[in-house]
Amino acid sequence: MGIFSRFKKGLQKGAQALQGAFDSVTGKGGLDEDSLLQIEEAFYESDFGVETTEEILDSIREAHRTEKEFKGEDARKLARTILGRTLEGSEAELNLSQSSSPEVLCMIGVNGSGKTTTCAKLAHQLKAEGKEVVLGACDTFRAAATEQLKSWADRLDLEIVVGHHGADSAAVAFDAYSAGESRGKNLVIIDTAGRLHVKDNLMDELAKMKRVLQKRNESAPQHSWLVVDGSTGTNGLAQAKVFHEKFGLTGLVVTKLDGTAKGGALVSIFRELKLPIYFIGLGESPEDLQPFSVEYYLDSIFPAAEGEGGE
Numbered sequence: 264m265g266i267f268s269r270f271k272k273g274l275q276k277g278a279q280a281l282q283g284a285f286d287s288v289t290g291k292g293g294l295d296e297d298s299l300l301q302i303e304e305a306f307y308e309s310d311f312g313v314e315t316t317e318e319i320l321d322s323i324r325e326a327h328r329t330e331k332e333f334k335g336e337d338a339r340k341l342a343r344t345i346l347g348r349t350l351e352g353s354e355a356e357l358n359l360s361q362s363s364s365p366e367v368l369c370m371i372g373v374n375g376s377g378k379t380t381t382c383a384k385l386a387h388q389l390k391a392e393g394k395e396v397v398l399g400a401c402d403t404f405r406a407a408a409t410e411q412l413k414s415w416a417d418r419l420d421l422e423i424v425v426g427h428h429g430a431d432s433a434a435v436a437f438d439a440y441s442a443g444e445s446r447g448k449n450l451v452i453i454d455t456a457g458r459l460h461v462k463d464n465l466m467d468e469l470a471k472m473k474r475v476l477q478k479r480n481e482s483a484p485q486h487s488w489l490v491v492d493g494s495t496g497t498n499g500l501a502q503a504k505v506f507h508e509k510f511g512l513t514g515l516v517v518t519k520l521d522g523t524a525k526g527g528a529l530v531s532i533f534r535e536l537k538l539p540i541y542f543i544g545l546g547e548s549p550e551d552l553q554p555f556s557v558e559y560y561l562d563s564i565f566p567a568a569e570g571e572g573g574e
């Protein structure tokens with residue numbers, strides 16, 4: 264499956280919600296207050312956030328008032344343009360330096376957001392690109408967590424450093440870094456235990472992991488990504504703010520965008536934090552983790568109308 268097809272298929276539900284609203288007004292001679300409310304509601308329900316939704320609706324209302332021939336289709340295009348502008352700077356590529364010591368990427372986030380699977384999928388993709396990667400199974404909190412990452416590593420033939428259940432996660436991170444260094448790896452990907460951003464003791468544990476890593480390499484971790492479940496909507500924003508404050512994030516991964524109509528949450532999170540979105544999750548297979556592309560995202564949620572070309 265091509266990359267755009269993956270986006271389109273994954274974002275299908277999110278697209279339907281918006282499309283329904285716009286479809287009901289395209290074809291109509293013009294927009295009326297009723298249809299504008301319908302569009303507004305669809306943006307709110309998809310979790311694009313208050314600011315973005317208001318900006319879009321204000322622009323549509325203004326154009327509707329001042330342009331004689333302004334139709335539903337024009338409203339859709341205007342919304343797309345504004346979202347494109349809002350998402351400027353949200354794409355990012357993981358570039359690893361060629362230095363002799365490995366870089367470190369910490370994958371953090373609340374329980375069940377998709378950290379462990381993202382670690383495995385990313386390691387798999389980087390390996391396919393010829394990068395040398397080692398995984399650190401630093402979720403020592405849950406007995407099954409190490410096993411989960413280990414079974415991915417076995418299946419995808421990835422190198423992994425594990426600690427025993429209940430071990431100090433910072434110590435496992437330290438070991439993983441040491442292994443990465445002695446084996447000449449480019450990147451150490453650290454899987455961490457899920458934690459609620461409001462639990463101070465668990466947040467302190469993350470800070471400790473960072474301190475311990477910095478004893479080996481003062482610029483580690485070079486990458487700290489928050490993995491956010493895209494289907495939890497604006498909840499993700501509250502989490503992201505706290506994790507960013509306490510740990511200093513460098514980027515985001517937004518998972519589970521397949522199967523949710525709340526695909527707009529990534530826009531509100533980006534708008535607020537201005538952290539690049541490195542990857543998005545569009546399903547459970549390794550290939551469903553895709554570098555975020557604004558163009559593919561917008562093309563998926565605003566499919567070209569008939570006669571406009573496109574897929």
Ligand SMILES: Nc1nc2c(ncn2[C@@H]2O[C@H](COP(=O)(O)OP(=O)(O)OP(=O)(O)O)[C@@H](O)[C@H]2O)c(=O)[nH]1
Binds near residue numbers: 519
């Ligand atoms: N549909 C879908 N499922 C996903 C995606 N990403 C992760 N999952 C699933 O979400 C579930 C939780 O993923 P994990 O990677 O275990 O999440 P985690 O953050 O490591 O969870 P904890 O370690 O318990 O905090 C798994 O069943 C994954 O297969 C995605 O993009 N789409």
Ligand SMILES: [Mg+2]
Binds near residue numbers: 380402455
């Ligand atoms: Mg996990």
